[in-house]
Amino acid sequence: MQNEEDRLELLEKAHQLIESIENNDDETAGDLLNTMSVVREKSLFKEVGQLTRQLHDSLASFALDDQLTELTDKEIPDAKERLNYVIEMTNEAANKTLNAIDEVIPVTNEMQRQSEELSKKWNKFMSRDLSLDEFKKMSGEISVFLDASCKNSKFVHEKANEIMLAQGFQDLTGQIIKKVIGLVQNVEDSLVELVKFSGPVETGSAINKEEKGKLEGPAVPGVVVEGAVNSQDEVDDLLSSLGF
Amino acid sequence: MKILVVDDFSTMRRIVKNLLRELGFTNLDEADDGQTAWPKLKAGGYDFLVTDWNMPGMTGIDLLKNVRANPDTAGMPVLLVTAESKREQIIEAAQAGVNGYIIKPFTAATLKEKIDKIFARKAG
Numbered sequence A: 001m002q003n004e005e006d007r008l009e010l011l012e013k014a015h016q017l018i019e020s021i022e023n024n025d026d027e028t029a030g031d032l033l034n035t036m037s038v039v040r041e042k043s044l045f046k047e048v049g050q051l052t053r054q055l056h057d058s059l060a061s062f063a064l065d066d067q068l069t070e071l072t073d074k075e076i077p078d079a080k081e082r083l084n085y086v087i088e089m090t091n092e093a094a095n096k097t098l099n100a101i102d103e104v105i106p107v108t109n110e111m112q113r114q115s116e117e118l119s120k121k122w123n124k125f126m127s128r129d130l131s132l133d134e135f136k137k138m139s140g141e142i143s144v145f146l147d148a149s150c151k152n153s154k155f156v157h158e159k160a161n162e163i164m165l166a167q168g169f170q171d172l173t174g175q176i177i178k179k180v181i182g183l184v185q186n187v188e189d190s191l192v193e194l195v196k197f198s199g200p201v202e203t204g205s206a207i208n209k210e211e212k213g214k215l216e217g218p219a220v221p222g223v224v225v226e227g228a229v230n231s232q233d234e235v236d237d238l239l240s241s242l243g244f
Numbered sequence B: 001m002k003i004l005v006v007d008d009f010s011t012m013r014r015i016v017k018n019l020l021r022e023l024g025f026t027n028l029d030e031a032d033d034g035q036t037a038w039p040k041l042k043a044g045g046y047d048f049l050v051t052d053w054n055m056p057g058m059t060g061i062d063l064l065k066n067v068r069a070n071p072d073t074a075g076m077p078v079l080l081v082t083a084e085s086k087r088e089q090i091i092e093a094a095q096a097g098v099n100g101y102i103i104k105p106f107t108a109a110t111l112k113e114k115i116d117k118i119f120a121r122k123a124g
Helices: A004-022 A026-064 A066-126 A132-166 A169-198 A232-241 B010-022 B034-043 B060-069 B087-095 B108-123
Strands: B002-006 B027-031 B048-051 B078-082 B100-103
Touching: A004 A026, A066 A132, A066 A169, A132 B010, A169 B010, A232 B087, A232 B100, B002 B010, B002 B034, B010 B027, B010 B108, B027 B034, B034 B048, B034 B060, B048 B060, B060 B078, B060 B087, B078 B108, B087 B100, B100 B108
Parallel strands: B002 B027, B002 B048, B048 B078, B078 B100
Antiparallel strands: none
């Protein structure tokens, strides 16, 4: 029922209806029943009409909101690619680091063994316990050891640099994960919009997107970014074409 | 030569600083985004800026624009080290007056090459 007035009117008619039935006044009873059902139908039509309008509006806004389509068609599969790439990058960085360590440890072990051996001989020499032949042998060994030390220190240094560069994964995967967090936020917002659509009164508005100037972050294999270069060489070529 | 290294990820700042040290640059300072870097640069004393692009607060490109717009810093060489690889962005950086552009992940050799190039140009 629309309002109190309608309710009272209906109540009044109901009383009249009971009265006319009690009085065996079929004609009045029939008229009253007709009037009452017309009122009922009218308000029912009005409500159905309102519901139809709401449904139409919701469907129209929903269809217009390409945010959800974009999310399900592109961004969620992209997010999966991105997260897989994070696993790949962390795996690669861990392997690079462990490989470098595997190469370094035998070298430092060998250096340690040789320096301990030479140290013993040197102490013997210092306490004048070394024969001339032993001294000559030790001199040769020291010479070889010094050469090897130079070479090995350089090797260890290079490996340390490899380990250091491998840690760049933290920045790159961090950027990728931040983007995925942004996507999860978008999904949440879109779901909130969806809940609003299915609500009785409110209509949702499409979420605005900032496409222009959007930063894409690290390149991810399998995720195509329009207009992105594929290597440092392409960056160099592009810059030199611009007069750099 | 005093160099300012700007990146929001501390690991990347450490990596860049270590590599610069390897190349013989020992006077290094760092900032975690454009907003903290800009007051340092304005205060003076820096000869070279190495910056990331995508950072909260102030991005690398805005920092570069600030550097070029201020007469005291306008001539400072700026190297962008970033994961952003869109042509549109590289062109934007070039137009803003960047001196070198390196995409992450990068190698020590690339960093050395770009720095050598920047200073060879500056000297010539």
